[in-house]
Structure formats: structure tokens, C-alpha cells
Amino acid sequence: MTGTIYKSQIQKVFNQNEAYLSLIIVAYSILVTSLNPSFLSFENLLDLGKSSASMGIMAIGVFVVLLSGGIDMSFTAIAISGQYIAANVLIASGVDNIYFAFLISCLVGLSLGAVNGLIISYFKIPTFIATLGTLNVFHGILLTVVGTKAVNSAQLPDCFKKFGATNVFTVIKPEGGSYGLSIFTVIFIAVALLTWFILTYTQLGRGIYAIGGDMEAANRAGLNVFSIQFFIYCYVGILAGIAGVLHVSLIRYSNPTYLVGTELSVIAPVVLGGTRITGGSGTVIGTILGVAMITLLNKSLILIGLSSFWQEFFTGVIVAISVSLSSYQIRKNMMI
Amino acid sequence: MFNQYVKHSRTTILFFMMLGAFIIMSLFLPGKFLTLSNFQSIASQIPEFGLLAIAIMLAMLTGGIDLSIISTANLAGVGAALILTKYSLPQLGAYEESYIIFLAIVSAIGISLLCGLINGLLIAYIKVPAILATLGTMSIFSGIAIVITKGYGIQGFSEKFLYIGSGTILAIPMPMIIFIVFILLMSLILNRTSYGFNLYMLGSNPVASRFSGINNRGILVRTYILSGLCSGLASIIMISRVNSIRPGYGSAYLLQAILVCVLGGVDPSGGYGNISGLVMGIIVLQILQSGFNILSFSPFFKNVVWGLMLILVMILNFYSSRYTQKIRKKLKVD
Numbered sequence: 001m002t003g004t005i006y007k008s009q010i011q012k013v014f015n016q017n018e019a020y021l022s023l024i025i026v027a028y029s030i031l032v033t034s035l036n037p038s039f040l041s042f043e044n045l046l047d048l049g050k051s052s053a054s055m056g057i058m059a060i061g062v063f064v065v066l067l068s069g070g071i072d073m074s075f076t077a078i079a080i081s082g083q084y085i086a087a088n089v090l091i092a093s094g095v096d097n098i099y100f101a102f103l104i105s106c107l108v109g110l111s112l113g114a115v116n117g118l119i120i121s122y123f124k125i126p127t128f129i130a131t132l133g134t135l136n137v138f139h140g141i142l143l144t145v146v147g148t149k150a151v152n153s154a155q156l157p158d159c160f161k162k163f164g165a166t167n168v169f170t171v172i173k174p175e176g177g178s179y180g181l182s183i184f185t186v187i188f189i190a191v192a193l194l195t196w197f198i199l200t201y202t203q204l205g206r207g208i209y210a211i212g213g214d215m216e217a218a219n220r221a222g223l224n225v226f227s228i229q230f231f232i233y234c235y236v237g238i239l240a241g242i243a244g245v246l247h248v249s250l251i252r253y254s255n256p257t258y259l260v261g262t263e264l265s266v267i268a269p270v271v272l273g274g275t276r277i278t279g280g281s282g283t284v285i286g287t288i289l290g291v292a293m294i295t296l297l298n299k300s301l302i303l304i305g306l307s308s309f310w311q312e313f314f315t316g317v318i319v320a321i322s323v324s325l326s327s328y329q330i331r332k333n334m335m336i
Numbered sequence: 337m338f339n340q341y342v343k344h345s346r347t348t349i350l351f352f353m354m355l356g357a358f359i360i361m362s363l364f365l366p367g368k369f370l371t372l373s374n375f376q377s378i379a380s381q382i383p384e385f386g387l388l389a390i391a392i393m394l395a396m397l398t399g400g401i402d403l404s405i406i407s408t409a410n411l412a413g414v415g416a417a418l419i420l421t422k423y424s425l426p427q428l429g430a431y432e433e434s435y436i437i438f439l440a441i442v443s444a445i446g447i448s449l450l451c452g453l454i455n456g457l458l459i460a461y462i463k464v465p466a467i468l469a470t471l472g473t474m475s476i477f478s479g480i481a482i483v484i485t486k487g488y489g490i491q492g493f494s495e496k497f498l499y500i501g502s503g504t505i506l507a508i509p510m511p512m513i514i515f516i517v518f519i520l521l522m523s524l525i526l527n528r529t530s531y532g533f534n535l536y537m538l539g540s541n542p543v544a545s546r547f548s549g550i551n552n553r554g555i556l557v558r559t560y561i562l563s564g565l566c567s568g569l570a571s572i573i574m575i576s577r578v579n580s581i582r583p584g585y586g587s588a589y590l591l592q593a594i595l596v597c598v599l600g601g602v603d604p605s606g607g608y609g610n611i612s613g614l615v616m617g618i619i620v621l622q623i624l625q626s627g628f629n630i631l632s633f634s635p636f637f638k639n640v641v642w643g644l645m646l647i648l649v650m651i652l653n654f655y656s657s658r659y660t661q662k663i664r665k666k667l668k669v670d
Contacts, residue, residue: 053481136646309483327464
């Protein structure tokens, strides 16, 4: 009797995707470090945290959508719209303030997300088709109405560059130069914590899990499916807006054709983190681990001797394997 | 009886849309739209795009979707192009040249069938949701194409091969003839075989079809293989029409192919849709496309129009299904 309980507890820990994923991350880091000792330095880790923040924030948004049983293809278009419009407004108005940039980008994100939310929750259009449509509409409008010319580093307002170089704490290296914990990472962690809080402790969050599990059941249980779905897509819009500003601050360059087309590289960490596309199952921690794994893989491909041509192939393989594993687990559980 | 009425009204609406688009384009673009060369260019673009749309439609009939069509076509095209360029030497005789072209076509179709099989196995046996399975394989297939070609294009095929894409028989472009033969074959398969019947049954209610003794898995695997075959054929026409292949070529077709399916009355949740509706949808889209080209719209603006159309059609479907439900309720009460 005690034996079976003990066994089930072990299974409980190790059935969780997160445990596997953590083990894989550790093993892979050791492998890469043994090939290239400079990989696992503190400096490099902080740098990885900085460069993955923008992707991570979008991944959190996608995670919430997948949790509700939908999918969003348009978040990259929203992020680039927010970023490019914010950069242009700042240049045109002469206001050099990063909060103003965030405000504009998030407003753009919120309104575009609201369009998605309205179409999906009111007209009940399949989420993939709706967001594929809006992806093209948003991006097309941005390129036709706002412009196609990239904002280069010289034109970009200083506040973006200053924000991109802001560290929460800085370490001076003995041989000169410095590194530190970027504010990007802090924003990413804050967004993750906020999302975790919403999902775990608010009625809204439980509603998101509920409509992901079974929309009809959630509706009959008296949940307002319309407003929950509307909230989800607005939330994704705002997160995309934040990610857009982080992205431009990191690369110091705003090209309206960037980001769009990289949807899969953001969806990949989310499904890798154990979120099921059929909805109702997944955790914020899993998503963060997924982001860590994908970032690690992308940054280390060249270190382990493969050209960057392999990146797309590996992203696809990771998505295929992780969705296969989670689908297989669902089936196994159903059979028992 | 009632369902029959709904189905027919849908086809009628599409027919009038097609006619309307045609008349508007002829009236507003006098002397530019109604020309033989314009119709020939429309006719040469329909097949590759139409084949991709059929590929998506097949997946949609089962209630799934196939996002990997473009990358399947790319990979198959790269395979064919490698054989064509590697073995085509100037001193080759006519017989050897035909043999190499045959080999290239067979390998392109083989690759596309294999891609379809992988999708089918993932979806039918491991039960991965079709969106995610094909999103993953999309990246895998185009990733392989990129690794093989290192991102560069392959170009310069022999004259004989180019005949498939740009030759004409009695002023009808060769791709059009292939396409017409293929859609006749497809409608035969969908409407007159037990496979077709089972496919529609599976799409409208998978549980019911399973309990009535249909091998759901077999049907799914065959459907995705067939969908791969369509992409393979499209790739052969595509590479011989433009005389080159580059990974990522034709990525704009995905949105348009989904749009055409929805426009042609295919239900994305499965079970509904037929070839005749799809073909009318393709013609409407191509008429608009050629009009936009004459007006020289930018590709971004075209995407706005396609995206808006996709959403509008879905919204119209929402209202029409609500309307038919209302009528159905009324009929029941009476």
C-alpha cells in the first residue's frame, strides 16, 4: 500500500514535463560547456536572459491563448506594429521618453488585440483562421499606411538605446568592461509573475483554464466566455506591445518587416513547456523553461558546429517531438 | 431537402460572386482585363495555386488543416531541381533527357507522398492536433530544404522540362490541362468512392464514423498523403513555370489557399465542401488578383484585402449559419 503511494508520488513528480525539461536543459548545458568552456559563464547567462526576454514575453502571451484552447498567429504583427508606430511617434513628436514609448506600443497592442478578441469571441471564428487573417491585415496596414522605411540606429530616439543598456546591477570585470542583470530580464520575470498570479488566484484565470478544458461546460457553468476570450486577446496584445519595445531597444533598429514570420519560434517554447494546444493544461514555469531551452539551443548551434541553416529544422523537430509526446501522454492517461 | 436547399444557395451565391467580379473588372478596367494574354496569365496561375488549395481543402474536410503544403512543395521542388541540374549534361541524348525528367518528377512526387505520410501518421496515430503537427512539419520540411540548398536558389532546367509549366496545347496552357484532369479525378474520388464517402463522414462526426465501422486512422493517413500529392504536383508545375526553386518560394499562397477554401464553402470544422465550390472560389480570387495586378497594388495591400476577405467570409458564414438554425427551429415548431 505504502509502496504504491510512494510510486505514484514519484510518478507525479516525473510525469511533469517541467522535470524532464529541467534535466534536459542541465544536461545540454553541460554538453555545450564541455565543448566550449566559455559558454556557462555568469556573464553569458545574464546575456541569454536579456536577449530572450522579448521572445519570452510573447511566449507568455501565446501560452495564455493556448491555455484557452485557441491559437494566435497575429502577435508578431502586433509587436512590430507597436514598436514601429512608437518609434515613429517619438521621432515625430520629439518626446524622448521610454514610458511614452511603452504607452503608445501597449495602446497599439491593446487595440489590435481587442480587434482579435472581438472577432473571435463574438463571431466564433476558429482562432487560427481569424488570427491568420488579422496577421495579414495588421501587417499590411502597417506597411501601406505607416511606411516601409526602417528606422536606423542614428534616427532612433536615445531613450530606447539608454533603456537597452540599463542594468539592475552591474559587475565590473577585473580585466575591464562590465556586465550585469538587464532590466529586460526583470520585466520578463514581472510579466511571468503577473500572469501566474492572474491564472492561479483570480476568477478570470480559473475561467481561462475552464474554457480551455471545455468551452461548452464553462458556458453552462455560468462563466462569461465572451469576456474571458476578449480579455485573453487584449492581454496578448499588450504583452506583444511590451515585447515590441524590448525588441527595438535590444537591436537598436526598427524594421517593419522584422518579427513577422517568426511565429513558430515563439510557439515552439510554449508547446515544449508542456502546454497542450487542446487547452486547459500548462504552467508558466513550463513556458519559461521552454524559452530557456529554445534560447540555449539557438545560441549554441554554432558552438556545437552546426550552421545557422539548421535552426528552422531544429525548431520544427522540437515542436513535432514535444507535441507528439504530450499527445501520447494524453492518450495513455485516457486508456487508464 | 432543407440541406439540399442550403447547399444549392451557397453554390448559386458563389456563381453570382464570380460573375459579379468578372463584370466589375471588365467594366472598370476596359481594354486591360478582357484580353487574351490576361486570361492566359490567369489560366497559368490557377493550377499551382488551385492544387495547393485542394491540399488544404482535403485536410479541412477531416476537420484538420495542413499548414505544411508550401514547405512540402518546396522540398519536393528542391528534390526535383537537384536531379534536373545535377544530371543534365549538354551531351545527353533525347532519351536520357526524358528519363531524367521522369526521374525528377517521380522523386518530387515521392518526397511529397512521404511528407504527407509523416503528417498523416502524426495526426492519425499519435493524435497530435493537425494545426500543431503540420506547423512543426512545415518547419522541418522547409528546414531540410534550406539545409540542402544553403538558402540559395537552384535554377536553369532543360527546355523539355519547362514545357510542363509554360507549354500550350491549342492555346490552353499545359498546367491548366493537368489541373483540369486532376480536379475531375479528385471529384470522382470524393463523390464516387467509398473513401470519399467515409472522408465526409469522418469530417462531420468522427465518433459516429468510428462506430459505424470506418477505419478513421486509415482515412486520415490517406487524406494527408493525398494532400501531400497535391503539393508535389503543384511544386512540379511551379518550378517548371518559373524555371527555378528557392526555399520559401510561394509562402504567400498559404493565406490565399485558406481564403479560397473558406470562400468556396469548405467548413474548417470538417465535413462540408466540394470541388466545384472550391474551383469557383479560385476563379473569383484569380479575377481579383489579376485586377489588383493591373491596378499595381503593392503586395502588402493585397495581403490586407485577402486578410479582410477571409475574416468577412467567416463572419458571413457565422450569420448564415445562425439564420439557417433559426429557420430550422421554425420548421420544427410548425
